[in-house]
Structures are given as structure tokens and as C-alpha cells.
Amino acid sequence: MxxxxxxxxxxxxxxxxxxxxxxxxxxxxxxxxxxxxxxxxxxxxxxxxxxxxxxxxxxxxxxxxxxxxxxxEVEAIRQLLAMADDPGQPCREADLLARTHLAGIESRIARLEALRDEVRRMVEGCAQDQVRSCHVIEVLADHAHCLHDRH
Amino acid sequence: MxxxxxxxxxxxxxxxxxxxxxxxxxxxxxxxxxxxxxxxxxxxxxxxxxxxxxxxxxxxxxxxxxxxxxxxEVEAIRQLLAMADDPGQPCREADLLARTHLAGIESRIARLEALRDEVRRMVEGCAQDQVRSCHVIEVLADHAHCLHDRH
DNA sequence: TCTTGATCCTCCAGTCGCTAGAGAATTTAG
DNA sequence: CTAAATTCTCTAGCGACTGGAGGATCAAGA
CATH class of the missing domain: 1.10.1660.10 (Multidrug-efflux Transporter Regulator; Chain: A; Domain 2)
Structure with missing residues (x-):
């Protein structure tokens, strides 16, 4: 080798x-x-x-x-580096760190998708006319226009 | 009314x-x-x-x-507020702002999904044994393990 | 050898969008 | 009347960099 x-x-x-x-x-x-x-x-x-x-x-x-x-995050990397430097240790910590991170990523994706749907609705509803009748402004001005309220 | x-x-x-x-x-x-x-x-x-x-x-x-x-972003909001304050104007600017924003959101989602797949692969491959054989550390240490290289 | 430009050094300040604390003044509730 | 809550200003801090000033040093060409 x-x-x-x-x-x-x-x-x-x-x-x-x-x-x-x-x-x-x-x-x-x-x-x-x-x-x-x-x-x-x-x-x-x-x-x-x-x-x-x-x-x-x-x-x-x-x-x-x-x-x-x-x-x-940097703090997580600090821990991962410490583990990588010590390859005889059990890796449950690294695994847990990664799993926690995965859950965070998944929730970020979910929130971004809700957000994307809303902005899309906003854009598609725009009559290209005047601000008075513009969905973009309207939706931003009034949360009741939204499909979701958990963003 | x-x-x-x-x-x-x-x-x-x-x-x-x-x-x-x-x-x-x-x-x-x-x-x-x-x-x-x-x-x-x-x-x-x-x-x-x-x-x-x-x-x-x-x-x-x-x-x-x-x-x-x-x-x-705050700068975008500043522009949107100026438009909302002037409702007789055409709304092309607000629309453009929102469309630009939408594109940004979509690319963030795409990157997060690639990232999620990778972290998932990392986590699922972990043998729960020792760091020496831990996929989490391994994948982080070597980008070649990744499915995508555009993150 | 000289000179020019690239690279490096340290230190400090700024970015974004807040957030928190100190210390003083005022308002409100019991 | 007093004690707690609220507000004020000012300043500094967060995370993760990024950039600039001003100075030292290195590498390559004439």
C-alpha cells in the first residue's frame, strides 16, 4: 500500500x-x-x-x-475535528452531530418551500398593472393573504 | 363601506x-x-x-x-415600502424584485436538498463503530465521497 | 545589481440584522 | 406612597467572515 x-x-x-x-x-x-x-x-x-x-x-x-x-457551524466543526484527530474513539458523537444537523437542514428546506410557494403565488398574481392592484405589495401588507402562517 | x-x-x-x-x-x-x-x-x-x-x-x-x-433583505424592503407608499406607480419593479427573490429561494432549496442527501448518506453509512470507520468523518475529510460537487 | 510588482505581515474596522446590557428616567399598579 | 414595570440612550456583542492601511519581504526581469 x-x-x-x-x-x-x-x-x-x-x-x-x-x-x-x-x-x-x-x-x-x-x-x-x-x-x-x-x-x-x-x-x-x-x-x-x-x-x-x-x-x-x-x-x-x-x-x-x-x-x-x-x-x-464552526463550533460543530471544532468537535468534528477533535473526533477526526482521535480515530480510535466511538463515533456516536459525530453521528449525533450529523443527525441533529440533518434535522436542521430538513426544517430549513420545509420553511423555504412554504416561502417559495408564497412568493410564487405573489408573483403569479401580479397583474403587471399598478401598485394599487399588485399582489406583491398586497401580500406583503397583509399576512392574511398567505397560505401558511408558520413562517 | x-x-x-x-x-x-x-x-x-x-x-x-x-x-x-x-x-x-x-x-x-x-x-x-x-x-x-x-x-x-x-x-x-x-x-x-x-x-x-x-x-x-x-x-x-x-x-x-x-x-x-x-x-x-432590508434593502429590498426599503424599495418595496417606497413602492407601497406610492400606489399609483406601475408595479413592474416590485414584481421584478419578487421574481429575483424567488429565483434566489429556489436555488437555496436546490443547494439545501443536495446537502441533505449528502448528510443523509453520511449518517446512514455510519457503522456506529469507531471513528476510523465512520462515514461522517470520512465524507467530511474527503470531498470525493460526495455525490455532488457543486455545493 | 537594481527595480518593480507580487505576496506577505499585523491591526483595525466594517458587513448584516439584530440582541443584550448598563444606568437613568418615568409611568403604572397596588 | 412605594415598588415594579416600562422606556430612554448608548454601547458592545454575535457569527463568520471581508477588506483596507501601512509596512516588510520575496521573485523575476533588465
Missing amino acids: PTMSDLPNSSPTPLTIGALAKQTGVKIPTIRYYESIGLLPEAPRTGSNRRTYDSGSVRRLRFIRHARELGF | PTMSDLPNSSPTPLTIGALAKQTGVKIPTIRYYESIGLLPEAPRTGSNRRTYDSGSVRRLRFIRHARELGF
Whole structure:
């Protein structure tokens, strides 16, 4: 089974923050921000005080980015990272975290769908005439026009 | 056709900010915030400097609240309010605003659904064993596990 | 070698839409 | 009359970044 150390560049040049940003799609100030809140460890510095990274940084930052894209909050990611760093532990916590998150996503979808129906109704009812007879304004002005009242 | 002035209390007591908050479901600091950013006009004050409101304020604030609940940004609401205040104008702008908003909602739903599928896959694949074999961590660590790559 | 432009550093302020607290004044209920 | 509730202003904080100022350093071409 091949590992990193089998590959040609077994001691690769450390990455600059800009290179890391390019490889992960995370902006430079955001990387520094993640370090400042402790999501990323403090990067080792060069003689001239520049941050250096390696392929481990790329993996960790991709993990963070992916989790953020999936809608996880930073606090949740902090917990997930701690679990990922400790692979011998039972994963019930990670599972629970993800399940809780899933429930949140589902309720967001439901609310957005109710919202979409309402805005759609609003738009389709518009007579394109005058504001006086415009459903958009009317619906916004009076909640009684709505199909749902739980938004 | 009955109007306001036909009703018994034709000169109703002005509302306090607390009463307005209760009638609209908008919190007091939020009402003051809306005034500070110009969504609500500056409320007339009593001799002791307290804000006073009337039924028009209730309508306007409900309009704002409803639009916020529908996901409109404050800037959009500002435009919608300006249009609602000018009912003789053609409503193409309001319509366009709402249509743009609808498109935004629809794309948010689509992205959330992709996300939901992915988190669901993550959760369902979890062997409840160890982090080492946990799909939750695995999927987060490697985007290649994902069905979609456009989230 | 010099110079130019790209990249990096730190620190601070701003974004959005609120939300909460301090501390003072006033109103209302018992 | 007193005590509790409400209101006022002002300020700061939330989450998750994002951007700019002002300065240091690096890499590449003439």
C-alpha cells in the first residue's frame, strides 16, 4: 500500500498561505481567521515571519471548508475535528452531530418551500398593472393573504 | 363601506413601543433598530420622550416583518415600502424584485436538498463503530465521497 | 545589481440584522 | 406612597467572515 513517503517528493516545499488558499479555495484572510479562532493550529513561520503549511494543512482546511459548505457551524466543526484527530474513539458523537444537523437542514428546506410557494403565488398574481392592484405589495401588507402562517 | 372613522374609537390612544411590539411580534430593540436605519419613520414622542405609534405604524411594521420572514433583505424592503407608499406607480419593479427573490429561494432549496442527501448518506453509512470507520468523518475529510460537487 | 510588482505581515474596522446590557428616567399598579 | 414595570440612550456583542492601511519581504526581469 503506497504512502506519502513513497512518492517522489518525499520532502515537499512548505506551502505559502497563498498556495494553500489556491489549493483549498479558502481566502487568505479566512485562513488567518480560522487560525485566530483556533480551528487551524498556529502555522510555523519562516525566518521572515511568513506562515508555512504542508499537505496536512491542506487536508484539514478542506475538511473545514467542506463542513462549512455543508452548513456546519464552526463550533460543530471544532468537535468534528477533535473526533477526526482521535480515530480510535466511538463515533456516536459525530453521528449525533450529523443527525441533529440533518434535522436542521430538513426544517430549513420545509420553511423555504412554504416561502417559495408564497412568493410564487405573489408573483403569479401580479397583474403587471399598478401598485394599487399588485399582489406583491398586497401580500406583503397583509399576512392574511398567505397560505401558511408558520413562517 | 365601513372605514376606520366609523368605528367607536375614532381617536385611539397612541400606542407605546411595547404595545406595538406585542401587536406585531417584533421585539422592542428591533423596532428602535428599524427606526435607526430608516425603515420606520422617526416616531413622534410624548412630553417625556417616549415613542408613540398608531395603527399605521402597526401596518407598516407588519409589512416589514412579513417581508423579513419571506427572506427579503432590508434593502429590498426599503424599495418595496417606497413602492407601497406610492400606489399609483406601475408595479413592474416590485414584481421584478419578487421574481429575483424567488429565483434566489429556489436555488437555496436546490443547494439545501443536495446537502441533505449528502448528510443523509453520511449518517446512514455510519457503522456506529469507531471513528476510523465512520462515514461522517470520512465524507467530511474527503470531498470525493460526495455525490455532488457543486455545493 | 537594481527595480518593480507580487505576496506577505499585523491591526483595525466594517458587513448584516439584530440582541443584550448598563444606568437613568418615568409611568403604572397596588 | 412605594415598588415594579416600562422606556430612554448608548454601547458592545454575535457569527463568520471581508477588506483596507501601512509596512516588510520575496521573485523575476533588465
